[in-house]
């Protein structure tokens with residue numbers, strides 16, 4: 001569970017400079033009090049009342065140095081000089097010690113923490129992304145980091161220095177007339193404590209609101225991702241209505257439970273503050289009339305106590321803003337506290353050619369069992385040997401566990417029982433990044449990044465030579481369409497560029513995989529969504545790879561897997577049949593049945 005300590009730790013790298021800048025800002029706030037004090041003393045000089053002892057001593061010293069006589073004029077010039085130093089001389093210094101650091105620190109922290117957030121995003125286990133959509137994650141992270149950034153200057157630059165000012169005020173009033181100081185301090189603490197108490201309740205409501213907002217954002221992101229489905233089913237109105245309900249719910253919480261709470265807080269706060277100011281005025285006046293304090297002290301006490309009470313509102317405003325941001329800041333830390341996945345790679349960069357791992361592609365699955373939910377096994381007792389450079393096809397009904405098997409091979413998940421050996425070594429004992437860089441996969445939906453075709457091609461191996469790119473593109477039949485594009489390999493694709501057809505994306509995916517020269521290449525239903533002609537092109541590309549490395553082909557269309565050395569039929573998470581095409585047809589089992597269904601064109605598997 002995240003707590004306020006995590007919010008403080010967010011800035012731990014900068015604590016030295018942070019303490020210094022807070023101390024400087026506090027000093028400036030306290031120095032501000034010199035002005036009303038000096039004005040009070042000017043009043044004393046003008047009304048011929050005595051100056052305070054420390055001031056008299058100062059003036060006597062100035063007189064000794066300058067040899068000027070001690071009189072009203074010297075006293076007034078000294079007091080004016082003090083006011084000049086704490087206002088005019090201070091003015092150009094304050095922004096550099098205050099504003100500069102109060103922003104420099106959070107902006108640096110933002111850069112550093114955003115990098116850590118990215119690291120977390122890159123190392124979280126895949127199932128986290130199955131449960132949380134991109135909108136939810138992006139919203140949570142962005143709100144969390146932004147709120148930390150905005151909160152720092154308010155707390156370090158305002159809240160703490162202003163509290164220090166209140167302390168300074170208490171000390172000055174205490175020196176003038178301690179009973180008034182005690183009354184002032186008690187009233188201040190009572191008002192402030194009650195304000196914070198109220199804010200605690202409001203923070204809880206803000207937490208609820210934060211969850212509501214996250215849910216709304218998450219759905220909006222889903223609508224954007226699935227916009228084609230929304231349009232195809234003409235569910236725009238339903239989506240709008242659903243989001244409208246969510247927005248209304250948020251509005252109810254913000255307006256009637258949160259905002260109203262803040263207004264109530266401000267109402268009683270103001271009333272009590274004004275009553276206190278009035279009380280201090282009365283007490284100070286009585287003390288002055290009695291002759292207990294001078295006219296100058298009357299003015300000073302009144303001015304600075306009003307200054308202190310005037311700080312209650314800005315102080316609770318900062319506390320209020322902090323309260324509003326608190327929940328989302330905690331949620332960032334909750335996100336950061338998620339454990340890295342067992343599949344997290346090291347995040348250290350290493351060019352592909354420097355990878356010390358090279359495999360022959362000999363794979364062995366021994367008694368492998370796995371389930372996303374340990375109580376529900378998806379794969380059970382899988383025993384399989386794949387020899388180097390063999391082509392193995394995984395076939396079976398939808399949901400039989402084919403893709404899951406590949407996920408285990410890539411170490412996205414770990415088997416609950418059994419082991420997977422690559423060239424005789426348990427893959428769990430290998431460095432995950434280096435191991436994965438020796439594998440490649442072509443998915444049904446090839447991800448395209450915003451950038452040129454070339455950038456997409458060399459994604460896994462940026463140091464590859466252009467000749468190697470061209471030869472991979474020749475095998476994957478990418479050349480055929482690249483030459484027709486306006487700028488060839490430099491054509492921008494993805495978010496803002498030319499759109500590629502399904503077949504073209506597939507071919508690009510194959511070339512991208514070949515460019516890393518993997519020891520094991522997996523095709524995960526690479527041709528499932530293609531038309532016959534595109535499928536044929538991809539099949540030809542795949543055929544030219546047979547025998548060059550270990551190939552694992554997951555396919556629904558059995559025409560794709562005919563030439564495989566081994567066909568593995570999965571059924572309900574178990575291996576039901578193994579053999580080549582002819583052997584399996586001869587066996588007359590599941591494969592035979594699937595084949596017959598496809599041949600007669602009635603059904604896909």
Ligand SMILES: Nc1ncnc2c1ncn2[C@@H]1O[C@H](COP(=O)(O)OP(=O)(O)OP(=O)(O)O)[C@@H](O)[C@H]1O
Pocket residue numbers: 127130372373378396397398399400401402403404405
């Ligand atoms: N991330 C996940 N979390 C929980 N269950 C999952 C997850 N991914 C897959 N499953 C479940 O595991 C089972 C096997 O899925 P898998 O994707 O391996 O099957 P498949 O044979 O590749 O199917 P298809 O041919 O339809 O792609 C299915 O019942 C599926 O619902």
